[in-house]
Amino acid sequence: MKKIIISTIAVSALLFTVTSCNTDFDTDVKDIQVTKGDADFSKYISLGNSLTSGYRDGALYSSGQNESYPSMIAGQMRLAGGGDFKQPLIPNDVGGFNNLPGFPGKLTLQVVNGSLSPVPSTPAAALDVLSGGGSYNNMGVPGAKSFHLVAPGYGNQAGLATGTANPYFVRFASSATTSVLADAMAQKATFFSLWIGNNDVLSYATNGGTNSQTVGGVTTYTAATVQTGNTNPTTYKSNDISDPALVAGSIKAVLDGLKSVGTTKGVIANIPSVTSVPFFTTVPYNPLTPALLGANLNTLNTSLYGPLKQALTAFGAGDRINLLSATGPNPVLIKDVALTDLSAQLTAALTPSLGLPTATAFGQIFGQARQATADDYILLTTSSVIGSTAAGVPAPVNVYGISYPLQNQHVLTKTEAGYVKTATDAYNASIKSLADSYGLAFVDAAAKMLELNGQSGISFDGVKYTAKFVTGGAFSLDGVHLTGRGYGIVANEFIKSINAKYKSTLPQVDPNKYSGVKFP
Amino acid sequence: MKKILVSTALLAGVLSYAGGFRVSLQGVKQLAMAHTSAHAEDASVTFFNPAGMSFIPSKLSVVAGGFAASNKVTFQNFNTLQSTETDNPVGTPFYAAITYRPIEKLTVGLSVTTPFGSTIKWPNDWEGKEMVQKLELKSFYFQPMVSVKLAPWVSFGASYIYAKGVVDWDKAVTQFGGQVNINDKKASGHGYGFGFYFRPDPKLDVSIAYRSAIDMKAKKGTATFQFPSQSIYNQLKLNAAGQDGFSATLPLVEEYTIGLTYKVTPKWQVSADFNYHGWERYSKLTLDFENAPIGNNPSDPTILTSPKNFRNSKTFRLGTQYAFTNMIYGRLGAYYDEAPYTTDNFIPETPSYDTYVVTGGIGIKLKQFGVDIAGGYAMPQYRNVNNANLGFYGQSKATAFYLGLGLSYNPF
Numbered sequence: 001m002k003k004i005i006i007s008t009i010a011v012s013a014l015l016f017t018v019t020s021c022n023t024d025f026d027t028d029v030k031d032i033q034v035t036k037g038d039a040d041f042s043k044y045i046s047l048g049n050s051l052t053s054g055y056r057d058g059a060l061y062s063s064g065q066n067e068s069y070p071s072m073i074a075g076q077m078r079l080a081g082g083g084d085f086k087q088p089l090i091p092n093d094v095g096g097f098n099n100l101p102g103f104p105g106k107l108t109l110q111v112v113n114g115s116l117s118p119v120p121s122t123p124a125a126a127l128d129v130l131s132g133g134g135s136y137n138n139m140g141v142p143g144a145k146s147f148h149l150v151a152p153g154y155g156n157q158a159g160l161a162t163g164t165a166n167p168y169f170v171r172f173a174s175s176a177t178t179s180v181l182a183d184a185m186a187q188k189a190t191f192f193s194l195w196i197g198n199n200d201v202l203s204y205a206t207n208g209g210t211n212s213q214t215v216g217g218v219t220t221y222t223a224a225t226v227q228t229g230n231t232n233p234t235t236y237k238s239n240d241i242s243d244p245a246l247v248a249g250s251i252k253a254v255l256d257g258l259k260s261v262g263t264t265k266g267v268i269a270n271i272p273s274v275t276s277v278p279f280f281t282t283v284p285y286n287p288l289t290p291a292l293l294g295a296n297l298n299t300l301n302t303s304l305y306g307p308l309k310q311a312l313t314a315f316g317a318g319d320r321i322n323l324l325s326a327t328g329p330n331p332v333l334i335k336d337v338a339l340t341d342l343s344a345q346l347t348a349a350l351t352p353s354l355g356l357p358t359a360t361a362f363g364q365i366f367g368q369a370r371q372a373t374a375d376d377y378i379l380l381t382t383s384s385v386i387g388s389t390a391a392g393v394p395a396p397v398n399v400y401g402i403s404y405p406l407q408n409q410h411v412l413t414k415t416e417a418g419y420v421k422t423a424t425d426a427y428n429a430s431i432k433s434l435a436d437s438y439g440l441a442f443v444d445a446a447a448k449m450l451e452l453n454g455q456s457g458i459s460f461d462g463v464k465y466t467a468k469f470v471t472g473g474a475f476s477l478d479g480v481h482l483t484g485r486g487y488g489i490v491a492n493e494f495i496k497s498i499n500a501k502y503k504s505t506l507p508q509v510d511p512n513k514y515s516g517v518k519f520p
Numbered sequence: 521m522k523k524i525l526v527s528t529a530l531l532a533g534v535l536s537y538a539g540g541f542r543v544s545l546q547g548v549k550q551l552a553m554a555h556t557s558a559h560a561e562d563a564s565v566t567f568f569n570p571a572g573m574s575f576i577p578s579k580l581s582v583v584a585g586g587f588a589a590s591n592k593v594t595f596q597n598f599n600t601l602q603s604t605e606t607d608n609p610v611g612t613p614f615y616a617a618i619t620y621r622p623i624e625k626l627t628v629g630l631s632v633t634t635p636f637g638s639t640i641k642w643p644n645d646w647e648g649k650e651m652v653q654k655l656e657l658k659s660f661y662f663q664p665m666v667s668v669k670l671a672p673w674v675s676f677g678a679s680y681i682y683a684k685g686v687v688d689w690d691k692a693v694t695q696f697g698g699q700v701n702i703n704d705k706k707a708s709g710h711g712y713g714f715g716f717y718f719r720p721d722p723k724l725d726v727s728i729a730y731r732s733a734i735d736m737k738a739k740k741g742t743a744t745f746q747f748p749s750q751s752i753y754n755q756l757k758l759n760a761a762g763q764d765g766f767s768a769t770l771p772l773v774e775e776y777t778i779g780l781t782y783k784v785t786p787k788w789q790v791s792a793d794f795n796y797h798g799w800e801r802y803s804k805l806t807l808d809f810e811n812a813p814i815g816n817n818p819s820d821p822t823i824l825t826s827p828k829n830f831r832n833s834k835t836f837r838l839g840t841q842y843a844f845t846n847m848i849y850g851r852l853g854a855y856y857d858e859a860p861y862t863t864d865n866f867i868p869e870t871p872s873y874d875t876y877v878v879t880g881g882i883g884i885k886l887k888q889f890g891v892d893i894a895g896g897y898a899m900p901q902y903r904n905v906n907n908a909n910l911g912f913y914g915q916s917k918a919t920a921f922y923l924g925l926g927l928s929y930n931p932f
Contacts, residue, residue, distance in 0.1 A: 022899075022901045022902060023899045023900060023901060023902060023917060023919070024902060024917060025594075025596065025902055025915055025917055028596065028603070029596040029597065029598060029601045029602070029603050030603055032598075032601055034601070111751055111754075114754075116751075116755060456909075458911065459908075459909065459910055459911030459912075460911040461647050461648045461649075461650055461651065461910065461911055461912055462648060462650035462651035462910045462911070462912065463650045463694045463695065463911075464911075471695065473694075473695045492599075507599065507600050507601040508599040508600050509600065510600050510602070510647050512647070512649075512650065512694050513647075515697075516694070516695055516697070517695075518697075519696060519697070519747070519748075519749060519751060519752050519755075520749060520751045
């Protein structure tokens, strides 16, 4: 009897010892040492554009800068011998410059007519110059294109009026003649990050593929150029798409410059598809519901859409416009400069029914008009234009998007988006090959953006991030730049790539602990 | 010998999460023998198998007992090197039952138990706060039952189950910088159970039982949101107090049990059980809010569905009892309990592990009175956490102990 009891206890004891070894972690994170691997993080500098500077909500402001992805990375590097990370902080939390045109303060979410909308704030201060404060680790310059990093005088205050300088670099450039690269080289950093090239296509895209010129209060828009075979940026207008050869050459020049002062270890990121940001994906191409159009729907069909379609069909372009549907959402009317201009033909066809003056106006207005498709991107800023009346255009053909086409600057058409994609792919091919040939860590930011844009987004500890405007959590109120949480996601991609390349063990950040969109 | 038994008995504790949030603590005597079921000594058999009532020696039997269950869960994140421990309050499952046999063929009974529940409390600002800060689940089963002797060696019993429940869940709402409390104190549901109990030989008891699933319906729950500013209330269509109603259904799953007890000698018996739990019913949790468009359903934005992807699980139990005298009994047991979900579906509000548990206890009989104590020590196997849907990655481990004290009264 006792034997049996003893054996039972023995079995229990055995069970106890056999299994208890799996009750505790093999490795406790508290015992993990953060190591630098083959890298040296003691002096880290970051180069890039607005994304690198911590720009968000349409402005650069101090609390946003404190949540820039380079400052997050630097914070983790500190656990492995990293030094201080100095940023050229804006002296207020509003941003903008009140002594320069076109630099409003940050957008804030306000309740306007019962719904939330981003509203720009009044800039808090004039441009402040910090160059007396020595060098800065975060050298991200909002608005910088690839070739700007190697442009002397980019921080020359006198060049602001002529557009050869950038106020954000004026703030911390060491001299009027220096370049971002020269100031970076002078720091003789042990580690760098470089994320540049977005603006070489982005400004083209956010302006609907146009350049603008304002003379005497009147702004005119002309189609921007997709530069190829021209690597002289002084001949570019501000929203042209940079020649891929220029972008590759500029990035190579930056890498060579850094290499010449011994800054050989670093990380470089490619460019996300710009058209996947909320600025392009928020406003639908077909917002004209029957409810919205109401009684106008039939009037539009009989007096405008019908005759137009009939005339266009005669010239073999009947697919440009279809009658408005009374059951489903309808696309907006847009002007597509890639279309054959049928102004003269339309005028001729419509003259018998409308008379010459009206027919001439119709011809000019609708010569390159078509209905938008799912391949066109209506800009976020265009949402307030749709349904408003076009100045100097006779009623009833003066309602933007409905009876008057949205203009070139309002829409990134399928053709223009194609140019953007071609350029982005070309830039990314050279960024990848430069990363490989210079032996740098490489961040596939484009892939991460694609993931964020997917149906399921990216989740961190139960918080789901998507590329949806305002509610997606990753993008700030300008629809292009990220929130602190979005930058946290970016920081982790950089950290993962650095660890993979240099065998370091920098911990990732927790994106959820940074700030997101602030609700009023 | 006795010393060893006593010290084993004092190793208190059990992981009360028998997969998900099933609490295997419905009988102190049973627990001491790994919570096996084929024990028809008193009214505590009621929860395990209504048919067992017919084999209780006394016509009237009354039992009651309670437990103290303590546990701690740890989660560590290799990406960020964060490590978090829960601060869970001690759980107090209890049971009470009464059976009466007016005629030899028929026995009636009532059982009150708390078979499902869990309370987990993570630090308020821990990395997983969006999923859970605190979750309290409680359930009470009220089971009137009847059992009929079909023959001297077999009985059939059935019960109706009325279940009451409480859910109280705090979690962060990170995107709006606030938090939400999801609360319903009046959830309820109905179910049934039945079983056969065999005694083909004086030495052998066999218990076969089924307990149905119960859909705990929270019909009039309240979700209370707290945000830094009230402007969001309007956007989310909440009332002035930041509240919205919700309804949800939480499945308390069905269980199949087969158990046997064999008297090796008049003083020594051995029991074994096999349970099968239908956790796959818990494939998702759907919260249907009255007005707040905070869901993820494309056709109705007030419906929030979270995948849970539980799967059916099994438990194997082995227990033994030895009568030192006709007053003092020693008991031991060990069981193995499977977690009801894979690594990809680990969730921090109801953490589950493949768990080995050793149990032990002492029983004292004084005429019609019985006093039993039991204890247990759980050895949850640490596991990897790889929940891509939540973006929750790392490792988790747990510890658990429990103690129980039970009383029985069998007057005639």
